[in-house]
Amino acid sequence: MAEAIHPIRSMTPGLRILRALVVVGVVFIALWLGLRVLRDPNTFAAFGPTLSKLAQALVALILGVGGIWALFYAANVIIEALPTRATDFLRPYVFVVPAVAVVGLYLIYPTAGTVVGSFTEVPEGASPLTNYTQAFTDQEVILALRNNLIWLLIAPAASVAIGLAFAALVDRIKNESLAKAFVFMPLAISFVGASVIWRFMYAWKPPGQNQIGVLNAIWVAVGGWLVDLGLLQEVEPVAWLQEIPWNTFFLIAIMVWLQVGLAMVILSAAIKGVPRDLVEAARIDGGSELQIFFRVIVPTIRGSILTVFTTIAIAVLKVFDIIFVTTGGNFDTSVVAVRMYQEMFRFRNFGQATTMAVILLVAVLPIMIVNIRNLRRQGVGA
Amino acid sequence: MTGKSATLRSSGGDRGGWLVKLLVILIVAMWIIPSLGLLVNSFRTSVDSSSTGWWTSLFHPLSTQWTIENYQSVLTSGGLFDALINSLIVTIPSTIIPITLAAFAAFGFAWLKFRGRSLMFGVLVGLIVVPLQLALVPLLRIYQSAEMTGSFLGIWLAHTGFGLPLAVFLLYNYISQLPKDIFESAYIDGASPFTAFTRLVLPLSVPALASFAILQFLWVWNDFLVALVFLGTSSDVAVLTIELASIVGSRGEAFHLLTAAAFVSMVIPLLVFLTLQRYFVRGLLAGSVKG
Numbered sequence: 001m002a003e004a005i006h007p008i009r010s011m012t013p014g015l016r017i018l019r020a021l022v023v024v025g026v027v028f029i030a031l032w033l034g035l036r037v038l039r040d041p042n043t044f045a046a047f048g049p050t051l052s053k054l055a056q057a058l059v060a061l062i063l064g065v066g067g068i069w070a071l072f073y074a075a076n077v078i079i080e081a082l083p084t085r086a087t088d089f090l091r092p093y094v095f096v097v098p099a100v101a102v103v104g105l106y107l108i109y110p111t112a113g114t115v116v117g118s119f120t121e122v123p124e125g126a127s128p129l130t131n132y133t134q135a136f137t138d139q140e141v142i143l144a145l146r147n148n149l150i151w152l153l154i155a156p157a158a159s160v161a162i163g164l165a166f167a168a169l170v171d172r173i174k175n176e177s178l179a180k181a182f183v184f185m186p187l188a189i190s191f192v193g194a195s196v197i198w199r200f201m202y203a204w205k206p207p208g209q210n211q212i213g214v215l216n217a218i219w220v221a222v223g224g225w226l227v228d229l230g231l232l233q234e235v236e237p238v239a240w241l242q243e244i245p246w247n248t249f250f251l252i253a254i255m256v257w258l259q260v261g262l263a264m265v266i267l268s269a270a271i272k273g274v275p276r277d278l279v280e281a282a283r284i285d286g287g288s289e290l291q292i293f294f295r296v297i298v299p300t301i302r303g304s305i306l307t308v309f310t311t312i313a314i315a316v317l318k319v320f321d322i323i324f325v326t327t328g329g330n331f332d333t334s335v336v337a338v339r340m341y342q343e344m345f346r347f348r349n350f351g352q353a354t355t356m357a358v359i360l361l362v363a364v365l366p367i368m369i370v371n372i373r374n375l376r377r378q379g380v381g382a
Numbered sequence: 383m384t385g386k387s388a389t390l391r392s393s394g395g396d397r398g399g400w401l402v403k404l405l406v407i408l409i410v411a412m413w414i415i416p417s418l419g420l421l422v423n424s425f426r427t428s429v430d431s432s433s434t435g436w437w438t439s440l441f442h443p444l445s446t447q448w449t450i451e452n453y454q455s456v457l458t459s460g461g462l463f464d465a466l467i468n469s470l471i472v473t474i475p476s477t478i479i480p481i482t483l484a485a486f487a488a489f490g491f492a493w494l495k496f497r498g499r500s501l502m503f504g505v506l507v508g509l510i511v512v513p514l515q516l517a518l519v520p521l522l523r524i525y526q527s528a529e530m531t532g533s534f535l536g537i538w539l540a541h542t543g544f545g546l547p548l549a550v551f552l553l554y555n556y557i558s559q560l561p562k563d564i565f566e567s568a569y570i571d572g573a574s575p576f577t578a579f580t581r582l583v584l585p586l587s588v589p590a591l592a593s594f595a596i597l598q599f600l601w602v603w604n605d606f607l608v609a610l611v612f613l614g615t616s617s618d619v620a621v622l623t624i625e626l627a628s629i630v631g632s633r634g635e636a637f638h639l640l641t642a643a644a645f646v647s648m649v650i651p652l653l654v655f656l657t658l659q660r661y662f663v664r665g666l667l668a669g670s671v672k673g
Binding site: 035038039041050053054056057060061063064065068069072076080091092093094095096098099100102103105106107108109110111113114115117162165166169170172173179181182183185186187188189190191192193195196197198199200201203209210211212213214217257260265314317318320321324325337340341344350353354356357358360361364365368369372 | 402403405406409410413414415416417419420423431432433434435436437463464467470471474475476478479482483484486487489490491494495496499502505506509510511512513515516517518519520521522523524533534535538539540542543544546547550574575576579600603604605606607610611618623626627630634637640641643644647648651652654655659663
């Protein structure tokens with residue numbers, strides 16, 4: 001393209017503008033046609049269901065991937081068609097304005113709308129705080145907030161503790177990377193997929209039938225053994241996800257199972273970065289392995305521990321999928337994000353929904369600030 | 383973090399006693415068993431699946447009747463094939479569009495001078511802290527009045543908007559560190575910033591682009607909430623997570639189908655994860671702040 005620049009600059013202004021108009025016209029017509037085809041699933045119906053779906057996918061990929069580049073190219077052509085001074089002035093904006101505009105439309109405007117809406121979307125003449133007073137007196141909302149708090153107290157701490165312990169232990173064995181890969185793998189799995197995996201782990205069958213869930217199989221086997229020993233009257237399989245209040249803890253276990261990999265990877269890297277002299281010195285001073293771990297290694301990597309902790313805390317506050325898919329928020333397991341979804345789509349109460357979102361923001365913000373400060377202190381970039 | 387000295391690793395190797403090994407094996411087992419159960423059960427018949435635990439088949443592999451019928455069933459009548467294609471239609475542009483916009487913007491912020499630069503950059507990156515829930519209600523209203531709900535374009539742009547602050551932040555960190563000389567010599571040769579960007583910056587930024595691409599790909603592929611709100615559950619557009627959740631709703635006790643469907647939804651992210659693990663780990667820490 002470098003060779004092509006000069007010929008364009010040497011064109012007459014009229015020709016340059018004509019070229020720009022043609023390019024822009026072609027790009028827009030192509031995008032418009034492509035989007036129309038994409039919206040109508042029956043465009044390729046003649047090919048049969050499978051081929052038509054694949055054809056649709058192909059159009060989508062060409063459109064989505066090519067479209068964004070075509071738009072940048074067209075913008076550049078327009079800029080080049082202008083007088084040199086205008087070109088130089090506008091050029092930087094071609095690079096940054098698209099991103100700023102998208103973020104303005106998708107984050108700035110709606111966030112402002114949500115915050116304002118939580119105060120203004122109240123019945124005629126009611127106080128602007130109506131949504132908030134209503135939220136904090138609603139038993140369901142209080143329950144959701146309480147559950148979020150339980151999640152926040154347990155999930156990050158448990159993930160960090162297990163991840164740190166595993167990282168320290170695995171550092172001492174031969175097949176380290178293999179062992180780590182297994183614990184790390186759930187990070188690639190969606191919350192919905194993990195929910196299905198754990199619904200199966202928690203599966204319940206009536207007493208007398210074979211249990212097909214791992215947890216109930218163990219429960220019934222161990223319980224039966226205790227009954228045989230006379231230590232227990234009887235044992236019944238447990239519907240883990242309906243057993244209030246313990247069900248919340250069984251849902252938290254799913255999150256921990258997913259997040260330990262993240263904690264382990266980051267903390268393992270941090271442990272390997274602890275200077276060896278430091279550890280050797282402690283060893284010479286007669287410190288036991290446990291003392292070295294808690295008094296030397298943990299303090300040295302506390303920055304990483306804080307990062308992992310806050311990162312998981314943020315994910316936990318926003319948790320939605322796991323609860324929505326497993327219990328739908330029933331059996332006292334609801335959280336703020338699930339409540340918000342229900343306000344939006346079940347009750348159509350957008351005022352309450354925005355209030356839930358603002359509550360989330362207020363909860364996340366301080367943790368986010370700690371997280372970013374800490375990241376910056378560690379000098380973490382890409 | 384610290385120290386030029388050798389790390390713990392080099393003293394490592396096999397220093398663990400039996401207790402260490404036992405604990406590692408215990409934790410690894412707890413992390414494998416749930417996924418293993420899913421995989422094993424997805425190849426069992428519906429009768430076996432509902433009457434005995436999956437481990438019975440694992441202990442008696444020869445007397446078990448293995449089957450791929452569950453996969454055939456969910457892919458054809460279950461609509462999971464369409465959902466798989468829909469997930470691809472959603473995920474690939476939702477990865478490429480933000481990464482393109484972010485790369486252009488990161489270059490602009492790092493190497494071009496213009497008015498409002500630091501303000502725009504500050505606002506853009508500052509938005510990392512906003513949870514996407516804040517955007518849902520007003521955006522849904524816009525989408526409903528513009529008839530954008532249930533359209534692929536709509537969800538591409540939504541994922542783009544939500545992913546951009548982090549993408550710009552990560553790519554800026556990388557692109558701003560490129561050596562200055564390469565641009566100067568390119569400009570002397572008569573290249574425009576556009577050319578310098580496409581010919582020099584993009585090829586040099588591949589590691590950063592790859593890190594973010596993997597992160598965003600997995601994030602979008604595994605997303606449930608954004609798809610549920612903006613794309614919906616109609617089978618023309620429903621993605622894998624949505625379809626899987628709807629099977630949980632309609633056939634929640636049919637574990638032979640559920641396990642197969644869940645595995646279908648996990649195949650591609652697992653492949654991406656296994657082949658590109660290196661980039662993935664690198665992007666993880668930096669990406670951990672995603673909103």
